[in-house]
Amino acid sequence: MPIYEYKCNKCKKEFEKLVFAGDDKDISCPQCNSREVAKKMSATSFMGGPSLGKCAAGAPNAGFS
């Protein structure tokens, strides 16, 4: 699950949000409701996501091909 970190440019609040693919255009600050939020790339979700998926998909695929 892609959880992104955001930081509000208005009140400087940092928050995390679960974002599905392409569904990150409606992010607003939970504190001041501002849409002026900056997305922070989460290193953990980048490193963990693809490698975990590869590992899980690798075994069954090897058997099929």
Ligand SMILES: [Zn+2]
């Ligand atoms: Zn805010």
